[in-house]
Amino acid sequence: MMLRPGADGPRIAVYSCYFGAHEPFNPAATGAESATYDRFVFTDHADLPTPARLVQIEDAGEGPAILSRLPKLCPHLFFQGYDWVIYLDNNACFALDPARIIRRVIREHPGTPAGRYLFTHRRRDCAWDxxxxxxxxxxxxxxxxxxxxxxxxxxxxxxxAGLYVNTCLIQRMGCGQTDALNEAWYDSLTSLTRRDQVMLPWLLVSRGCPHRVLTVKIQSWIDWPIHSPKARAKFRRAQNAP
Known part of the structure; x- marks a missing residue:
């Protein structure tokens, strides 16, 4: 399934993922209603309390943890015709309007080549660490x-060699080299580790994939986390209660 903007629709897609029942669903992860971007939630649920468009993906045995990473890491497999896509984790909210985020990215990188625009990790700069x-x-x-x-x-x-925060992922569409990196990134989750944050620096270095690092701290644009580990654990216990 390819998701496309309308003829006169916005060229920005904002999306999140909600698979399984790991934590409470957060409808704010796709931003507020706006004419400047389209909103999507990828999910294995039949219904969720959100005005965003639901995009259902059937679990063929991957399990929710891996299945959620496919749209997260590989937006080119789902979006066509959008200039920009912004992924936000279900456990986060936008502190800045997504359309303003894109304007600020363009201001910092006036040429705005296609590819990834990444936030640095606030404590570590090393995939080994x-x-x-x-x-x-x-x-x-x-x-x-x-x-x-x-x-x-x-x-x-x-x-x-760098470490990046994947709570929010920004990509300008149209770079085949980045699309290939994204697919290798997803594949690494089944061959090495499910921790996608660990694998990205290695992929960027080994593939020489062009990318831009944003100077802004992610907490200036994103509120995260909104659910504490204790609250998430309590939610999971409630889901599993007889």
Whole structure:
């Protein structure tokens, strides 16, 4: 399914993903009603309390964690005719109107070439350190950590080569090299680790993919998180209660 703007419609698409029942659904993740952008929620739910357009994707066995990453990481597989797409995590809200975000991106990068526009991580600048943090927090097993860091070592990924926040992803459409990177990024989630933030620096370096790094801190444009880990855990327990 390809999502296209209307003949005179906006050329910006704002979207989020909600698969499974990991946390409460957040309708604000696609922004407020606006004539300047279209809003979409990719989901495996039949209905959600949102005025955004629902785009249902059937789970063929991938599970919600992996399935949600397909539209998140590969917008070119779903959107056609839009100049810009903005992904926002369900656990976040826009602090700045999405159309204003694009205007500010264009102001910082006047040529606005197609490709990714990334926010730097606020504490770390290294995929190696991020893998260590994922191990510490239990987001990776020891075997997964060994596989990821071994892959980095074989690829000679330098330390402190950059780390980016994937809570919000901005892409100007039309770069085939970026589209290929996106698909390799998604594939890495089934071959190495489900932690997409860990894998992006390696992909950017190994593929020499052009991208732009925004100087603004992500918290200037995005409120995140809106649900605490405690609230999310309570929600999951309620979903699983008999």
């Amino acid at each position: 991020e893998a260590d943090e994922c191990l510490r927090l239990g987001y990776m097993t020891a075997d997964q950590h060994a596989a990821v860091t071994g892959h980095f070592a074989r690829s000679a990924l330098p330390r402190h």
